[in-house]
Structure formats: C-alpha cells, structure tokens
Amino acid sequence: MENKNISQIAIERIKEEKIKPISRKVFNLKKIFFWTAVVLSLIIGAFMFSLVLSGLFNNDWDLYDRFGFNFIFKTLPYFWLGSLVVFTVLGEYYYRQTLFGYRHTIIVVVGVYMAFSILFGSAFYIIGASDFFEKALVDVTPVYRNIIFNRGEVWTHPEKGLLSGKITEVSDDEIKIVDGDGLIWTVNVNSLSDRDDLNLKINDQVKVTGDIMDDNFFIAEELRFW
Amino acid sequence: MVDHSLCENQTDESLVGMSLVDPDHFLCLSRRYEDKLLRYIIRVSKFSREEAEDVLQDVFIKTYYNLNGFDKELKFSSWIYRITHNEAVSAIRKKSVRPSIAFEEEDLVKFGDVFDMTKEMDNSLDRKMIDEALYRLDEKYREVLVLRFLDEKDYTEIADILKKPTSTIGNLILRGKKLFKEEYEKLTYGK
Known part of the structure; x- marks a missing residue:
C-alpha cells in the first residue's frame, strides 16, 4: 500500500496549529x-x-x-x-x-x-x-x-411491647424517654434485674421491651442500649 | 531537520521520548505505523482510502497530543492501535456507515489459512461472502477476528487495544471463529 504523505501532513498540522502534548x-x-x-x-x-x-x-x-x-x-x-x-x-x-x-x-x-x-x-x-x-x-x-433509631419503626410499637428513644430524665425507679415521634414516656425500671449495672444516663439511646400500662407509661422487662 | 535514517535503529519507546523533545522525531514513529494503521482503518470501516487517510491524520495528531500519557509498561503499538481503533469507531458512528471489511488478496490468504477455506477463496464472490459473513457477526467478534487474523496481534496486545481482559479476548476469538464459520457456510450453501 503506497502512502507516503499522511505522516508528513500530520506533522505539518501539528506545527501549524502549534499543538503541544498535554503535560x-x-x-x-x-x-x-x-x-x-x-x-x-x-x-x-x-x-x-x-x-x-x-x-x-x-x-x-x-x-x-x-x-x-x-x-x-x-x-x-x-x-x-x-x-x-x-x-x-x-x-x-x-x-x-x-x-x-x-x-x-x-x-x-x-x-x-x-x-x-x-x-x-x-x-x-x-x-x-x-x-x-x-x-x-x-x-x-x-x-x-x-x-x-427509627429503622422500620420496629422499635416504636409500645402496644407490641417495644419502645425506644433517648433518656431525658433518670430517677431511682423510673426514667423518662422521648421516642421517635417526640412523645415522652415514663418507664418503670424496677423490674430490671440488672438495674444497678446499667448505669443509665441522660441522652443514652435505649431500646426497651415490656408492657404498656397507661398512656405514656411503660413497665420495662428488659432494657438495651443502641 | 531530523535525519530519518537515524530513527531506524530506535525503539518505539525511545522515539516517543525523542518526539517530546523535537516533534520532527514523531515523523519517524508515524511513518513506521502509517501503512499498518491505514490498512486497519480501511478493514474495520467502509471508508474510502481518502476518508481513512483523514481518520489516520487525526489519529497521529491525537497520539502526539497525548504522548505524555503513553506508559512504557504498555507496548507502543498496542497504544497507537487503541487510539486508531477508537478513532475509527467514532468516525464510523459519525458517518453512520455499515462497518465492513475491505479485503486485500493477502487478507484472503490469511483468513483462508485460519479457516481452512483456501480452495474456495480465489474469486471476488468469496471475498464478498467473507465480507458478508463478518458483517453478520456482532461487532465484538468482528474486531477481535480482524486484529487476531489480519493484523496478527497476540491475545495480550488485543486485550490492550480493546481494553478487555485477556480471558475475554480468548473467548471472543473462539466464539467468533465458530460463528464466522457458521455464517460463511450458510452463505456458501445458498450460493
């Protein structure tokens, strides 16, 4: 295949158009x-x-x-x-x-x-x-x-015995927690066998299983941290 | 002005370095690949020689423009074939032409050897049939068959040109050969 000019034309274009290689x-x-x-x-x-x-x-x-x-x-x-x-x-x-x-x-x-x-x-x-x-x-x-903290709202069903939220108050027998919907719950923690070991503090995020007793009142059977 | 006879003993890789210092050395590199690449562009496109020359000019300019991006871990020939392949594909798309294979006599012999079809391939009808059989293949098979059997690239080089894993190239060639034979036989029986 005879072809002698393309390279020459290309190099002339490179020079004419002052093309420089990218750095x-x-x-x-x-x-x-x-x-x-x-x-x-x-x-x-x-x-x-x-x-x-x-x-x-x-x-x-x-x-x-x-x-x-x-x-x-x-x-x-x-x-x-x-x-x-x-x-x-x-x-x-x-x-x-x-x-x-x-x-x-x-x-x-x-x-x-x-x-x-x-x-x-x-x-x-x-x-x-x-x-x-x-x-x-x-x-x-x-x-x-x-x-x-609201994954699938799974832990926000007090009627099913599941409650979760952030602790806002801690006393000897009770804690108050605010749930994902902003409701404040009073949770009785007397029946927790490991109550003393838990060392509950304000702002702790917790999950509680137990029974709802009254409007916004819950008796805890078990408490876990998130 | 560069004495081009001095380029002959230089490797592609050293010519790349020299071209970065003096663009005239790039002429040595481009001349070295001019015929091969022009033939490749014509093979994978339906372009006339003049159109293919325009594409090749763009290939050389693009190659020079990206010369600093060439990595010596790659063969220069694979790199410039990759640029050529991409430019050809992009030119084919721009022109919306049916990609086809332009066969020369030596291509027929190469293909005949591979597919054991030499007896039947000495007239223009067979040439058209090979062209048609290849056209009927998916682009991914067509491009590996051309690179492997017409440009005689090895698997690693084809992998570097098309930027695909070597194992994929092996599978494409194997499957492409089988499909090509099937298509060619269908066309031959219908003759």
Whole structure:
C-alpha cells in the first residue's frame, strides 16, 4: 500500500496549529486521583462491612421467639449492606480507570474487593472501630440517626411491647424517654434485674421491651442500649 | 531537520521520548505505523482510502497530543492501535456507515489459512461472502477476528487495544471463529 504523505501532513498540522502534548502532570494527576479513589473505596468498603457485622451481631436475635421473623427481617443492617454494594461498584469503576484495570474480569475485581472488605472489615469490627465510627455518625448526621433509631419503626410499637428513644430524665425507679415521634414516656425500671449495672444516663439511646400500662407509661422487662 | 535514517535503529519507546523533545522525531514513529494503521482503518470501516487517510491524520495528531500519557509498561503499538481503533469507531458512528471489511488478496490468504477455506477463496464472490459473513457477526467478534487474523496481534496486545481482559479476548476469538464459520457456510450453501 503506497502512502507516503499522511505522516508528513500530520506533522505539518501539528506545527501549524502549534499543538503541544498535554503535560505529563495532567496524566500523573489522573493516575493519582484514580488510585486514591480505589484505595479510599476499599477502606470505606471495609468500614461498611464492619458496620454490617456490627448490625448483625447487635440485631437482638434472641427476641426472634417473642416477636417473630418479621422483627428480625426488618432490623437487618440494610443501610450498610446497600452502602457496601455502592462502594463495591465505585471501587470496581475506579479500578477500571487505572492503567491496566481492564485486564481483570469484573468477577476477579469484585472478588478481591469483597475479600479485602471482609478481611479488614472484620479486623475493624474486632478492634471496635465500627462502634467508634457508628457513634461518630450518630452524633454528626441527623439523617443517619433517623435511619438507625427509627429503622422500620420496629422499635416504636409500645402496644407490641417495644419502645425506644433517648433518656431525658433518670430517677431511682423510673426514667423518662422521648421516642421517635417526640412523645415522652415514663418507664418503670424496677423490674430490671440488672438495674444497678446499667448505669443509665441522660441522652443514652435505649431500646426497651415490656408492657404498656397507661398512656405514656411503660413497665420495662428488659432494657438495651443502641 | 531530523535525519530519518537515524530513527531506524530506535525503539518505539525511545522515539516517543525523542518526539517530546523535537516533534520532527514523531515523523519517524508515524511513518513506521502509517501503512499498518491505514490498512486497519480501511478493514474495520467502509471508508474510502481518502476518508481513512483523514481518520489516520487525526489519529497521529491525537497520539502526539497525548504522548505524555503513553506508559512504557504498555507496548507502543498496542497504544497507537487503541487510539486508531477508537478513532475509527467514532468516525464510523459519525458517518453512520455499515462497518465492513475491505479485503486485500493477502487478507484472503490469511483468513483462508485460519479457516481452512483456501480452495474456495480465489474469486471476488468469496471475498464478498467473507465480507458478508463478518458483517453478520456482532461487532465484538468482528474486531477481535480482524486484529487476531489480519493484523496478527497476540491475545495480550488485543486485550490492550480493546481494553478487555485477556480471558475475554480468548473467548471472543473462539466464539467468533465458530460463528464466522457458521455464517460463511450458510452463505456458501445458498450460493
């Protein structure tokens, strides 16, 4: 195939139009950006997994007999599971943008991502980082607080023996809590066997099982912290 | 002015470095790939030679513009083929033409060897049939077959050009060969 002019024409255009190669810094910045995004999504994914574990281990499985499967089903940590999926997708996307990201199949990339999340997420859970992270989120994020403390409104059914909220007053026999709807409840805690060990304080977020006795009056059988 | 005879002993990678210092060296690189890339563009598009030359010019300018983005962990030929592939695909879409394969005599021989069809492939009708059989394939099969059997790229190079995993390329080639044979046989029986 005889073709001698295209290269010459192209180089003449490059000179005429004064085309300069894009700076190497731009490409380096892109590389740094995508690798940083990969690492960050891995770390955040690991945190998400630690919070999934925390949600699963603190899911009041022992109340299954009393309140049934529906109760357990509604209180699973969907928010964190959803977030884990989102960060896995993001991690896979950013990895694809790296130089050789395309060389691995989606199954391999997602598999490695999940393995990393499970390994480091479990470590974060074991060392208590998930609790610290969750508390920090509750303190600074009202949206998250609503998701956690009103999840499925499962714990806001005093007629079914389930009550939750924030402690506003503490006395010897009773505490007052404000529930998710803003109602103030007086809760008798006399029958709690571990009453002295609980060390209840104002602003603690608690879940109570028991019986409703009167308007906004509740007798606690068991009390747990969120 | 660059003495182009001095370029001949240089590797692609060192010519990239030299082109960044003096654009005239880029001429050595572009000349090295001119024929191969022009043939590739014509093979994967329905463009005339003049149209393909316009696309190739854009390829060279884009390559020069992005020269600092070339990573030496990749083969330069894979990189410039990738740019060419993307430009060709984008030009095909802009023109909304039916992508097709423009066969030369040597292409027929290469394809014939691969598919063991040499006996039947010595007339223009067969050439049209190969073209038609390839056209009937999905684009993903067509592009790997062209790169593998006409441009004679290995799996890793095709993976780098098309930005797909090597295992995917292997599967696409295997499946593409099978589908191509089926389509070609259907056309041959109907002749």
